[in-house]
Amino acid sequence: METMKARELYSYYGKSPVLQGVSFDLNKGEFLAVMGRNGVGKTTLLKSIMGLTDRCEGGLAFGDREILGLTTPQRSRLGIGYIPQGREIIPQFTVRENILMGTFARPDGKRDIPDYLFEMFPILKEFISRRGGDLSGGQQQQLAIARALAMDPKILILDEPTEGIQPNIVKQIEDAIVWLNRERGLGIILVEQNVPFARSASDRFLLLDKGRVVLAGKSDELTDDLVDKHLTF
Numbered sequence: 635m636e637t638m639k640a641r642e643l644y645s646y647y648g649k650s651p652v653l654q655g656v657s658f659d660l661n662k663g664e665f666l667a668v669m670g671r672n673g674v675g676k677t678t679l680l681k682s683i684m685g686l687t688d689r690c691e692g693g694l695a696f697g698d699r700e701i702l703g704l705t706t707p708q709r710s711r712l713g714i715g716y717i718p719q720g721r722e723i724i725p726q727f728t729v730r731e732n733i734l735m736g737t738f739a740r741p742d743g744k745r746d747i748p749d750y751l752f753e754m755f756p757i758l759k760e761f762i763s764r765r766g767g768d769l770s771g772g773q774q775q776q777l778a779i780a781r782a783l784a785m786d787p788k789i790l791i792l793d794e795p796t797e798g799i800q801p802n803i804v805k806q807i808e809d810a811i812v813w814l815n816r817e818r819g820l821g822i823i824l825v826e827q828n829v830p831f832a833r834s835a836s837d838r839f840l841l842l843d844k845g846r847v848v849l850a851g852k853s854d855e856l857t858d859d860l861v862d863k864h865l866t867f
C-alpha cells in the first residue's frame with residue numbers, strides 16, 4: 635500500500651486542464667521532490683492526488699487500488715497524509731485538539747497522540763494547551779505536520795512546508811521530513827522551491843513545466859546546468 639503510480643493525469647479547474655499528462659512512480663519508502671517554477675502545476679498535482687481539483691482523468695493507483703474515483707476523506711483513510719500550502723490548522727482549537735483531529739482519519743479508531751511527534755517538535759508539547767492561532771507561522775506548520783502524522787499515514791504529501799517560515803524553524807522542519815523518510819520509512823512527495831534541500835533529501839525528482847513533466851530522474855542526476863535551465867527565473 636505504500637506505492638503510488640500516476641499515469642497520464644489530466645486535471646482541470648473548470649474546463650482548462652492544468653495538468654496535461656503527468657506520470658510518476660513513488661516506490662515504497664521513496665522520497666520524490668516535485669519542482670518547477672511558479673504556476674506550473676505543482677500544487678495542482680498534490681490536489682489531484684487528494685481529489686481536490688474539479689476533475690481529474692488518467693490513472694492513479696495507491697498500492698494496488700485505483701483511487702481517482704474516491705473522495706478526499708476516503709483517500710486520507712487509505713493512508714495519504716496531506717499538508718497543504720498555508721497549513722490550514724484550526725486557530726480556535728488548542729494544539730492538542732488540532733492533533734487529535736488528525737486521529738479521526740485513523741481506520742483503526744485509535745485516538746492516541748504518538749509520542750514521537752513531541753520528540754520531533756518539542757514546542758508542541760510545551761504549547762499543548764495553547765490555541766493553534768496563537769502559535770508562530772513555523773510552529774503552526776509543525777502542528778500541521780503533527781496533525782497529518784497523527785492519522786498514521788503511509789505516505790506524506792507536503793506543499794512547500796518551509797515557505798515563509800522563520801529560518802530557525804525551517805531547519806527543524808527539513809530535518810523532521812528527512813527523519814520521517816529515512817528512519818520511519820514514510821514515503822514522501824514534497825513540493826519544494828529550495829533546490830539544495832530538495833536535491834539532498836529526495837531520491838528522485840519530477841520537474842514540471844506548464845502542466846507537463848519536462849524532466850524526471852534520480853536526484854543526484856539533477857545537475858546545476860539542469861537547474862539553471864529549468865528552475866532559474
Ligand SMILES: Nc1ncnc2c1ncn2[C@@H]1O[C@H](COP(=O)(O)OP(=O)(O)OP(=O)(O)O)[C@@H](O)[C@H]1O
Pocket residue numbers: 647652670671672673674675676677678679
Ligand atoms: N482554483 C483554481 N482555479 C483555476 N485555476 C487555478 C486554480 N488554482 C490554480 N490554478 C491555475 O493553475 C495553474 C497551476 O497552478 P498551481 O498552483 O498548481 O502551480 P504551482 O506550480 O503550485 O505554483 P506556485 O509555486 O506558485 O504555488 C496556474 O496557471 C493557476 O493559475
